[in-house]
Amino acid sequence: xxxxxxxxxVAIATMLAACAAPSxxxxxxxxxxxxxxxxxxxxxxxxxxxxxTAAPAATKAPEPTKAPVAxxxxxxxxxxxxxxxAPSDQQVIVIAAVPPPAGARMMDxxxxxxxxxxxxxxxAIPLVRLNKDFQVIPGSAxxxxxxxxxxxxxxxxxxxxxxxxxxxxxAADWVASFQHITKKETAYDFGWYxxxxxxxxxxxxxxxxxxxxxxxxxxxxxPKDLVIETxxxxxxxxxxxxxxxxxxxxxxxxxxxxxxxxxxxxxxxxPYVLQDWSENRVVVVANKNMPDDLKPLLNKVIIIAQxxxxxxxxxxxxxxxxxxxxxxxxxxxSDANLSKDSTQDxxxxxxxxxxxxxxxxxxxxxxxxxxxxxxxxxxxxxxxxLPLPAGAPMYGFLAPGFPDSNQEQLKTLQSYDPxxxxxxxxxxxxxxxxxxxxxxxxxxxxxxxxxxxxxxYADEIKKQLGVEIEVKRTPQKTFMDxxxxxxxxxxxxMISYGMDFLDPSNMLSxxxxxxxxxxxxxxxxxxxxxxxxxxxxxxxxxxxxxAEKLLVTEAPGIFAFQQFNVNLWRPYLNGVTFQPGKxxxxxxxxWPGFSSFNLGTYDTYVTKDVLxxxxxxxx
Numbered sequence: 001x002x003x004x005x006x007x008x009x010v011a012i013a014t015m016l017a018a019c020a021a022p023s024x025x026x027x028x029x030x031x032x033x034x035x036x037x038x039x040x041x042x043x044x045x046x047x048x049x050x051x052x053t054a055a056p057a058a059t060k061a062p063e064p065t066k067a068p069v070a071x072x073x074x075x076x077x078x079x080x081x082x083x084x085x086a087p088s089d090q091q092v093i094v095i096a097a098v099p100p101p102a103g104a105r106m107m108d109x110x111x112x113x114x115x116x117x118x119x120x121x122x123x124a125i126p127l128v129r130l131n132k133d134f135q136v137i138p139g140s141a142x143x144x145x146x147x148x149x150x151x152x153x154x155x156x157x158x159x160x161x162x163x164x165x166x167x168x169x170x171a172a173d174w175v176a177s178f179q180h181i182t183k184k185e186t187a188y189d190f191g192w193y194x195x196x197x198x199x200x201x202x203x204x205x206x207x208x209x210x211x212x213x214x215x216x217x218x219x220x221x222x223p224k225d226l227v228i229e230t231x232x233x234x235x236x237x238x239x240x241x242x243x244x245x246x247x248x249x250x251x252x253x254x255x256x257x258x259x260x261x262x263x264x265x266x267x268x269x270x271p272y273v274l275q276d277w278s279e280n281r282v283v284v285v286a287n288k289n290m291p292d293d294l295k296p297l298l299n300k301v302i303i304i305a306q307x308x309x310x311x312x313x314x315x316x317x318x319x320x321x322x323x324x325x326x327x328x329x330x331x332x333x334s335d336a337n338l339s340k341d342s343t344q345d346x347x348x349x350x351x352x353x354x355x356x357x358x359x360x361x362x363x364x365x366x367x368x369x370x371x372x373x374x375x376x377x378x379x380x381x382x383x384x385x386l387p388l389p390a391g392a393p394m395y396g397f398l399a400p401g402f403p404d405s406n407q408e409q410l411k412t413l414q415s416y417d418p419x420x421x422x423x424x425x426x427x428x429x430x431x432x433x434x435x436x437x438x439x440x441x442x443x444x445x446x447x448x449x450x451x452x453x454x455x456x457y458a459d460e461i462k463k464q465l466g467v468e469i470e471v472k473r474t475p476q477k478t479f480m481d482x483x484x485x486x487x488x489x490x491x492x493x494m495i496s497y498g499m500d501f502l503d504p505s506n507m508l509s510x511x512x513x514x515x516x517x518x519x520x521x522x523x524x525x526x527x528x529x530x531x532x533x534x535x536x537x538x539x540x541x542x543x544x545x546x547a548e549k550l551l552v553t554e555a556p557g558i559f560a561f562q563q564f565n566v567n568l569w570r571p572y573l574n575g576v577t578f579q580p581g582k583x584x585x586x587x588x589x590x591w592p593g594f595s596s597f598n599l600g601t602y603d604t605y606v607t608k609d610v611l612x613x614x615x616x617x618x619x
Contacts, residue, residue, distance in 0.1 A: 071088075072087035072088045072089070073085075073088070074088060075088050075091050075286060075296075075297060075298070075299050076088065076091075076285070076286055076288075076299045077286040077287065077288040077290075077295050077296075077299075078288070078292075078295075079286070079292070079295045079296070079297055081297060081605060082297075082574075082605060084574070084607050084608055085297070085605050085606065085607060085608065086572070086605075086606045086607060086608050086609075086610045086611060088299065089299075089617055090606050090610050090611070090614075090617045091297060091298045091299040091300070091605060091606050091617075092298065092299055092300040092301070092302070092606070092617040092618055093298060093300075093301055093302070093319040093320070093573065093604075093606065093618075094301075094302045094303075094304065094317065094318045094319050094618050095301060095302070095303045095304070095318060095319065095320055095321075095594060096304060096306040096309035096312045096313065096317075096318040096320065096321035096322075097118055097119070097303050097304065097305055097306065097309075098305070098306075098309075098322075098324070098445075099118075099280065099305040099306070099307060100115075100116065100117050100118050100279070100305065101114075101115055102279075103279075104116060104117040104118075104279070105117050105258040105261040105279075106120065106257060106258060106261075107119070107120045107121070107122075107123060107258070107260035107261050107266075107274075108120065108121065108123065108124060108245060108246075108247050108257070108260055109121055109190070109243050109245050110177045110178075110180070110181055110243075110244070110245060110246065110247055111180075111247060111257035111258070111260075112188070112189055112190075112257070113188075113189050113190035113193075113243075114189050114190070115189065117261055117277075117279065117282075118279065118280065118281070118282045118303055118304075118305055119277075119282030119284060119301075119303040120260075120595070121245065121270075121595035121596055121597060122268070122270050122271060122272045122284055122301075122594075122595060122596055122601070123260050123266065123267070123268040123269065123270045123272070123273075123274070123596070124140075124169075124245045124246050124247065124248075124268070124269045124270050124596060125139045125140045125161075125245065125269060125270055125271075125294070125596045126139045126140060126241060126242050126243060126244050126245040126596070126597055127139050127140050127141040127144075127155050127174075127226070127238070127241040127242075127244045127245075128141060128144075128238050128239070128241050128242055128244075129242065129597055129598070129599060130239075130242060130502070130597070130598075131577075131581070131599055132577055132579075132580075132581030132583070132584050132590060132599070132600075133581045133582045133583050133584070134502040134583050134584075136238055136239050136242075137599075138158075139242075139597075140157055140158060140161060140169065140245075140246075140269075141155040141156060141157055141158070141226070142156050142157070142158045142159075143155075143156045144156065144238055146233075146237075149233060150230075150232075150233030150234070150235065150533070151229060151230050151231070151232065151233055152227065152228070152229050152230075153227070153228045153229075153230070153237060153238075154220055154225055154226070154227050155171075155225070155226040155227075155228070155241075156224060156225060157169060157170065157171060157224040157225070157226060158224075158291070159224060160291045161269060161290075161291065161294075162269065162289055163248055163267050163268065163269045163289075164267055164268040164269070164273050164287055164289050165267050166289070167248075167250070168223070168224075169246070169269045170219070170223040170224060171218075171219040171220060171223060171224060171225055171226035171227075172219055172223065172249050173246040173247065173248055173249045174217060174226050174244065174246045175217050175218060175219060175226075175249075176246075176247070176249035176252055176253070177244075177246045177247045177249075177252070178194075178199075178202075178212075178215060178217040178244075179212035179213060179215065179217070180212075180247070180252060180257065181194070182202060182205035182206050182212045182215055183205075183212055184206075184208055186257075188206075190243070191206050193240075193243065193500055194240075196240060196505075196506070196509065197228075197230060197234065197237055197240045197241075198230045198231045198232050198234060199215055199216045199217060199228060199229070199230055199231075200215060200216025200229040200230060200231055201214045201215045201216060202215050202216070216228060216229030216230065217229075232532075232533060233533045234532060234533065235533065235534075235535050236501075236503050236505070239501045239502065239503060240501055242500075242501055242592075242597055243500070243597075245596065245597070246269075247259075247260075248267045248269070250267075251265060251267045260274060261274075261277050262274075262277065263275060263276065263277065268287055269290075270287065270290075270596040271286065271287055271290060271294060271295065271296040271596055271601055271602055272284035272285060272286060272287055272296065272301065273285060273286075273287045275300075279305070280304065280305040281302070281303070281304050281305070282302075282303045283300065283301070283302050283303075284300070284301050284303075285299060285300050285301075286298065286299050286300070294602065295602070296601060296602050296603075296604075297575070297602070297603060297604065297605035298604060298605060298606070301594070302618060303594075304317075304318065306318070306321065307324070308324060308328075309321030309322055309323075309324055309568075310323060310324065310328045310331060310332070310568070313338075313341075313568050314338075316614075319569075319570045319573060320567065320568060320569050320570065320573065320588070321567075321568045322445070322565055322566065322567050322568070323342075323390070323445070323565070323566035323567075323568070324445050325445060325446065325447075325448055325449075326385065326386050326390065326446055326448050326449040326452075327448065328566070329386070329389070329390040329566050332566060332568070333389070338568065340571075341568050341569055341570065341571065342389070342566055342567065342568055343566070343567050343569065343586035343587045343588050344388070344389035344390075344564045344565075344566060344586055345564060345565040345566075345567050345584065345586040345588065345590050345591070346399065346401055346562075346564055346565075346583070346584055346586075346590075346591075347498065347563075347564065347565040347590065347591045348498030348499045348500075348591050348592070349398075349399040349401070349402045349498060349499050349507075349562065350496050350497065350498035350562065350563045351394050351397055351399060351496060351497060351498075351507075351559055351560075351561070351562055351563075352394075352444075352446075352450055352453075352494065352495070352496040352560045352561050352562075352563060353394075353397070353494070353495065353496070353497075353557040353558060353559045353560055354372075354376070354438075354454075354457070354492070354493070354494050354557065354558040354560065355492075355493055355494075355495065355517055355556065355557050355558075356369060356372075356491065356492055356556065357487075357488050357490060357491045357492070357518065358517070358518055358519050358520075358556055359487060359488070359518050361430065362428075362430045362432050363491070363492070365428045365429075365430050366554055366555070367424045367425070367427050367428035367430075368424075368425065368428045368430050368432075369554070369555040369556065369558075370421075370424045370554075370555050371420075371421040371422070371424035371425040371428065371465065372421070372461065372555070372558060373413075373414040373421075373555040373558045374414065374415065374416065374417040374418070374420050374421040374424065375416070375418060375421045375457070375460050375461055375464055375465070376414070376416065376457050376460070376558055376560060377416040377456075377460065378393040378394065378395075378416070378560055378561060379393050379416065380416075381453050381456050381457070381560075382453070382560070382561045385449050385452050385453055385456070386446060386449040386453070386561065386563075388564075389564055389566050390446065390449075390563065390564055390566055391446065391449070391561045391562060391563055391564065392561060392562045392564070393560075393561055393562075394407070394559040394560060394561050394562050395407050395410045395411045395413070395414055395415075395552070395559060396410040396548050396551075396552050396559055397497075397507050397508065397510075397548060397551060397552075397557070397559055398504060398507055398508075398548060399562045400562075401583050402499070402502070402504070402507070403502060403503065403504055403541070403544075404504045404541050404544045404545055404548070406545050406548060406549070409545075409549070410548070410549065410552050413549070413552045413553050414552055414555065414558060414559065418460075418464045421464055421465065422464060422465065425465050432465075432467045435468040435469065435470060436467065436468070436469045436470070436491065436492050437469070437470050437472055437491065437492065438454055438457075438458055438469050438470065438471050438472065438492045438493065438494065439472050439473075439474040439479060439482070439490060439492070439493045439494070440454050440471065440472070440473055440474065440493070440494045441474060441476055441479040441480075441493070441494065441495050441496070442473045442474065442475060442476070442479075443475070443476035444496055444563070445563075445565075446563055447473075450494060450496075451471060451473060453494075453560060453561070454471045454494050455471045458470075458471050469492075479493070479495075483495070483516070484516075487518075488518060494560070496563065497510055497516075504531070504544040504547075504548075505528060505531065505532055505544075508528060508544065508547055508548060508551065509528065511524065511551055511556055511557065512524070512525055512528060513525050517556055517557070519554075519556035521550070521554065521556075523550065524547055524550050524551060527543055527544075527546055527547040527550070528544075528547055530543050531543035531544050531547065567586070567588050569587065569588045570610075570613075571609060572606055572607045572608075572609040572610040572612075572613070572614070573588075573604060573605075573606065573607070574604070574605060574606075574607050575589075575600060575603040575604040575605055576599070576603045577589060577590075577598070577599045577600035577603050577604065578600065578603075578604065588600075589601070589604060
């Protein structure tokens with residue numbers, strides 16, 4: 001490389017010197033020198049003709065920006081859909097619901113229970129939830145623990161749980177909600193339920209004997225620690241908090257307990273957020289601010305009030321409905337296609353029963369009650385008026401599948417036996433001469449069947465004992481006001497009761513002293529008190545069985561039939577919770593229905609089969 005540079009410099013200098021020398025005599029003509037060999041290290045640049053001037057190229061229009069292709073395997077909140085799911089835009093369902101009471105705007109169970117609006121309970125997750133086998137699993141609380149004496153419980157709220165406005169869900173939200181329901185002006189209609197938890201000062205606050213701030217619900221060591229103090233040990237206490245679903249403290253204070261019925265004020269820490277609300281139609285959409293495991297698969301749910309859900313289902317207007325009457329059940333069971341879509345759901349293990357005013361004659365006499373108990377021919381009446389899948393005869397209060405159910409052992413205690421009934425009535429020494437009124441509460445979906453059963457029963461009592469009975473339909477409010485009056489204003493009635501939580505204490509407590517009925521049996525009360533705190537499961541179960549046997553024997557109630565829900569589900573609906581469980585063996589979402597309490601609300605989705613019958617999703 002150095003040599004080449006030196007050579008080049010010399011050659012250039014020689015050329016320059018030649019140009020500058022004075023003129024000399026012309027050199028003799030010589031033959032031209034042969035062409036110099038090309039430098040083998042360099043390719044000679046070929047001599048080319050100059051390129052013609054080209055016309056300027058036309059300016060090409062830029063490619064239009066293409067919108068990204070939507071991933072139809074993901075729903076609108078980024079939740080991966082199952083392999084057999086329909087495209088994301090089809091993840092919409094319409095639910096037919098029983099019309100709520102007129103003017104009902106409460107959308108949270110800690111705002112109201114019996115007066116909740118359409119589509120309630122989707123905007124917050126309770127402390128615990130139940131799976132399809134009614135096992136307690138975490139909800140808003142990731143974990144919980146009790147003190148050594150079992151009277152102080154600490155619930156650890158999930159650290160990743162936030163409200164839809166971005167603020168964290170904290171223990172203060174539960175504190176505000178519990179304090180709200182103990183205020184006299186709130187007139188909360190479900191306070192008795194939380195009294196079952198024996199929360200410190202709770203009942204006194206309801207009665208105005210303590211301040212709401214004094215109840216045993218407080219923030220613990222961190223904002224996400226909720227501490228609940230009770231007056232006695234209750235081993236099953238977490239199960240009671242299925243309905244401890246909070247309202248947001250800030251929204252409650254700013255907008256009052258109806259804030260979730262207005263999209264402008266609604267705040268959600270549940271699977272859905274409110275898009276549109278009216279008394280008869282509610283639209284909710286998936287909540288993008290939820291942790292991934294709590295995001296639903298459905299993008300949108302439309303809930304419409306329907307007096308006849310079956311008709312709406314037959315018309316293709318809804319994707320799911322519940323049979324609203326015994327007549328509906330007959331239509332469903334007689335139609336092959338509807339039968340395929342229907343399922344029998346034990347729901348809340350609801351039992352219909354007759355009851356008495358036991359504080360005065362004639363029903364303060366145990367033998368009169370027992371005589372009446374042996375005149376209800378449930379095996380014939382129920383099967384004739386409300387057969388499976390809607391109903392089944394009952395001989396006690398705890399239905400098959402419910403913990404400690406003991407139906408087979410209780411059958412003889414209230415079996416149909418007219419001869420025994422006549423003997424018991426004669427032995428009672430009572431002669432009923434006045435006409436009795438048997439009132440039937442008519443808010444239930446099977447009210448027609450219940451009234452029909454009551455009439456057949458009344459006819460049998462007159463036939464066997466000569467006692468005349470008038471059966472009377474009574475609207476719910478009138479019925480409950482008469483029943484709950486002190487003293488009660490109802491001598492003889494028929495009513496139903498379904499569980500609030502899956503423990504015998506819940507059902508059996510209906511007949512405790514100072515409860516719904518005035519049996520006031522001290523031995524029965526003592527058995528329930530003994531069973532409640534018992535941690536030995538076998539001992540506890542036996543005590544509850546003893547209590548139910550005493551209940552059926554002394555007949556403050558005559559247990560008639562278990563009611564099942566008959567649900568209709570489109571074949572294209574699926575989900576983990578849709579599959580049969582061990583207790584609830586029905587296909588579909590079971591009790592307590594489409595709400596944040598139920599896992600089915602999160603994992604239900606629409607399959608590809610929808611495209612065969614519903615090519616366009618509902619709007």
